Amino acid sequence: MYSTYRVLVICVIRIFSDAVFVNGIKYSLDSSNWLLDNRDKGYTKLQATVPGGVYTVLMEANVIDDVFYGFNDIETRWVSKTNWNYSTEFFLENDVLIKKEKIKLVFEGIDTFSTIFLNDQELGVTENMFVRYIFDVQSYLKRGYNRLEVRLKSPVNEAKKLFDEQSKNYSIVPLCVPVEYNGECHVNHIRKTQASFSWDWGPALPSIGIWKSVYLQGYDTVIIRDVTIKTENATKNFWNIDIYVYLDGCMQDENVEGIITATINTDIGKTVLKTRNLCTSTNSNGEHVTILSGSIDKSYVKLWWPNGYGNANLYTVYVSYSNVKRNESSNKTFKIGFRVVELVQDKIESGLLFYFKINNVPIFAKGSNSIPINILPELAQNKETIKHLLQSAKDVNMNMLRVWGGGNYEADVFYELADEYGIMIWQDFMFACNMYPATEEFLENVKNEVRHQVRRLQHHASIIMWAGNNENEVALRQNWYGSASKFKTFKADYKKLYVETIQTELLRSDNTRPFLVSSPSNGLQSIQQDYVALFPQSNYYGDIHFYNYFFDSWNTTNYPIPRFSSEYGYQALPSVNTLLTATNSISDLNISSKFLQKRQHLPDGFKKMTNLINFRLRLPDENSPDFYKAYIFNSQVMQAMSVKIETEHNRQWRSSFNEQGLGHVMGSLYWQLNDVWVAPTWSGIDFKGNWKMMQYFSKHFFAPVIVTGDITLNGDLNVYVVSDLTHTIFNANVTMFVYNWDSMTPLHSHIIKTNIEANQSKKVLTVKLENDLLNIANGSCGATPTRKCFIYFTVNSDNSEATLSNYVFPVPLKFANINYANVTITAIKEHRSPDQQFTITISTNEIALFVWLEVNNNIKGRFSDNGFLQITNEKNVTFTPTDYVILDDLIRSLTVTHLMSYM
Template identity: 45%
Template sequence: TSTKVNDKTVFELSLSSETVAPFVVLDFKANSGIRAQFLENGFFIFSGKKTIKMQTESKITEKDIKDNLTIKTLTDATVPGSIYSDLRREQVLKQDLFFENNDVNYRWVAYDNWTYERTFNVDANIISKKYVNLLANGIDTVSSVYINDQLIGKTDNQFVRYVFDVKKVLKSGQNTIRLAFQSAPIYAKQQSDDFKKKYNYTVQPECNPDQYHGECHFNFIRKMASSFSWDWGPAFPTEGIWKPIGIEAFDKLVIRDITVETTPDQKNNSFWDLTVHIKMESAPNQEFEGIFDIKLDNNVIIKKDKLKFKTDEQGYAGVAFIILLRDIKITPWYPNGVADNTQKLYDLNVELSFADSKEVSTQTKKIGFRTIKLIQNPIKPEGLTFYFEVNSKPFFAKGSNWIPTNVLMEDITPEYLRHLLLSAKEANMNMMRVWGGGVYESDLFYQLADEYGIMIWQDFMFACALYPANKEFLDSVQKEVITQVRRLQHHPSIAIWAGNNENEQGLVGWWKPRLPQYDADYRTLYVHTIGKILDTEDGTRPYVSSSPSNGLESIKENYTAQNPEDSRYGDIHYYSDGSRLWDWTTFWSPKFASEYGFQSYPSMDSLSEAFSAKELVFPLTPTVQHHQHKWNEDETIVQQIRRNR
């Protein structure tokens, strides 16, 4: 049956199965020309019939649907993973995602609402615990979560760790969990439309440039921005469970995070002080008396104490210990190639136990002893320095920017990560900037950076856009920032936090007219929200509100400098496409170049993976140019070849 809704036709499709049909995928034949969105896809038919709604702008009949609809049953979904890799594995997506125009050909996947569902068994011992939670470390992105058909919570931020109370809905034996995802591009558009209707102004930009072949309103969903496309990559706005998920059960409380401060003794810098902050979670307003054992390397107990504490109204509690290390010779941590070139890491183990219970909660982190300072001192004839000191030793930052190494996080292997970071070390790099349009990287990434002495300039995940600053959005950002800062703070490799990528620059020069509300929203997000959280959560490293910015000079101008890329201050992003790039005299002389580069053609090996042989001709075919997202296509590359041949 069909009905008209605005300019779209909505069909109801009735499906039936005589047996259980797990993960049913609906699509249309590639040559049918039918473009449609299934409002539910990847569903189960347990028995009998299932009704699915589909909407389309195509002028089609019910006969067209029956003749061209394809139905495939998948056996498994991979977790962690995403819908694209599941459909690729099951040959629903038959070609490589990056082959020719498949970023657009496979966009239907992003427009559908997919459902992940499975059964699992729970032991009676788990059910007997006082507190039972579903712990989801990463959901991408907008979903409703059900256990045994009861809604236990919703998600809307890829970068937040979610904890849902499931004590009352779980049962001993077999249970069912279902995550019903919503299309990310469609959700983002709806959020943008609702915002404009409520607040009567537009948050720029609404869409990426046409050359990106991407999706709009990435600034209205807390998700990897570049999954909506970027100038360097395609759009694959995924849905799925991208980090581990599971059940936790306990009677007392659990340690959630550990953060640290390492400080050399003022009188004798061969001695160090270690402050350990322990973040815990249980039910709200509960009193506890816990026994804390803190060990450093080789199980050496450096602190043992019994403390009374109470959870707050949200169920969180925190304690801190300042430990004077006078009997342990500490080897300081340094970046690659600096000073003693040592990347000594220590195992810090925190164990929480109770006199009236056998329950124990424990966490171990690898930490390094080091201090970090950003030096911004006046220099003549004008300007400020902008460099880092580690353990009071200045160092020259050498490195590059880090974008996601794959559009699908599950395709990034530990071996590949280790290869890239080890290559950076062996190329004598000592710093990388994790760019703000991707993701907060994996635990392994930062562990390897610690191990190899690669300092990290860490952007928060906001890039090349203005963002809303309404309460709902800021509440989500607050959870995100606390989640990520507490997860990452203990890593000695992280040198600096930066609020965003190029948003101060964009606010000043890109989007017209420049509404006063834009400036107010900018400060609300990066100064009064993120900056304020960092004041509380991490006072051990510097924070700049944007990259590029003029550092202290931007602050003097109320965080929005007239020229955020003034080479006399702060950091710059250097792209001088019109210059003769082999002529070093054309380069700027900034205080710190945190991003720079130019575009070149990839190797023939890479091109051969993405295009059939008939496309690899010159002049470049439209299919090859489809992958060129730069606003002036190949003009800059051709100019550089002519200048430098």
């Protein structure tokens, strides 16, 4: 085993279209002409749309209310515990389709268990939400009307049946989710979105439906079913290219005429690869694969880079099959990016390193974890929502998102935008926080899933790693679910699933990226210890997940120093405006309400949240009428500052080690980016698309260059300048200001002249905090200087990349001598060139903390800054609306608040 997992990566591509055929012989069955029936419940001929789902049909028909409102997630649970039938009729007369020798019915996605009938003839069954199902229907179709029926079974009932069958041997744990989740049991026995049976951040909505496209395909010879591509950085001057074309329709001993052509558009003309060798070779799965090989001069293309490191250059590829004699063709079009990926795990004295290199450049991974775009998969395809989330990630300097293993493989547009925006994707397979069966039937089901999803996604430049599961290695070793009594059995199952099945099947379709068996994992060290490390989440290896609910989250001494932090985070409530989209009662916004208690799925969640708030902030009396507003605001302050401090802590240690050999932290991915309902969660963006304070903060703590201060156990203040840039910034000035809470004029300033080194964290100053503050300006900080004063930093240079600021509060703010500030909006100016924007002037008579601007739900948009520390009498902030806004409407909607409003 090499100490560094190096992958000479390949071109990566994105498929934009399904196979297209001449003579119009792809016949789409996507429409609103479907019917949904459940005779047991008395529902017949409900109008349904495909792609779609049962929950959305019932909401549109007013059979059930909005499942995201009130307690409807619980009250509508009956929907998932009964069977439903989809049906449609379509008319075929003298269509070219009906005359074809081969006709296939393709379901791109069925959720999940169903039996398919065409003209009352059973075609087959489905049992995996993540698999494309293809049925040969040539002998079942007829001229005139044809009837297609999809009989869907309850996923909850099917999971229970599979559990009961498995339990004849031994029970797969956990037996159910915690009671606080208000969820369903045994989701680990079925292959659908694991979070659909509930999670600590989401409701149980066990979806059912036809969530992706359905169509008929007719052809005489062959069609292109899938394409994968491999590019190898083989020589100084050329990229070697292998394009794998998976054909459907090849018959044994059949001589298929025709030609397959791949055209790659480059900066300098086109590169064309061709072959006439069709249906002549098969892979280990017995599939017919045609390989086109060639090379491209490196001067013809530019590299694909992550966000912040260069342009995410993409190139269009067109792969086609053509048979002139039969007047038949099919094709696929996609985009590729040229880059080299390495997961470096070099051995050092204190363990192993763990970080990514792209194009031989070490990358500090900055980003978040994405959960399903929507817990109802048919709604998770919404392109505008996906674009908002990916654009939000790009705009705050993220370069990586981890697609978490308990959710969906996201929609195609998600990966297309990640390619375009330069956002690296850490792609989990869909297994999380459970032990899983290892029966022959289950493993075969998983093989089909891996094969389909890898070929669908392999093409993307953005996907830089596969991971087998979320948290299952550590769960097994640490006995999270009571597996210790059968440890050997569950370990054997673990290896059968993730190593022998998933890894093996993955490598058959893609060997161009690293594979991590689990996250968190000790990486190569886990492999050396037979895939289940003795001490998972060691800070000396691999990646870790870390959550802190019991200690001061603004104190870095409570944080680990890992190699790579792939999960960490804190809960906060969404805004009042967002909460009122899920209830119409103000009383429901108190944390003691039944509404919020049902939506708080973290055990003792509000107790933990309150505890963390109380370390640093002061909540008003619980009986005060505005307590709910204060609690919501303070929860967002606590979350934003906690994630800020932990992220900056990770970045401080990117290029150094402590005396114990800890350090070289090269990744910081907080939990979580988005929401699937209105509730207290770890998200930075709430269910309505509004940014919490943490999301605004991330623009600063993920900036390419930051200045940050850290207070040690002995009271030293260490000041760091951290840079992710690949070039050095010379002659920068780091200025440390000391402010008294009573004045907007600093008491003292100290300038450190330094170079900001490329890809480095550099400590530029250490001061004895309390002693030095005592001596500032003849004792102007008073007898208790850490309560009376705080530290503010700026960095300035001739290079605009290094114009930034930050702050350190020496004591909890509840103990600081902060004056009440009168913060008001004193001016709003509209600009319309090139797009509509508003400049908002905020005025204050005192230093103001966490100044928060907000508009109501009728106006969507984003502020250039929010939740900020205001140390000047006036500050201008830009508001960019999503849609056109009348100035008077914005004036009426806009509000401003700050910390002292609630202390």
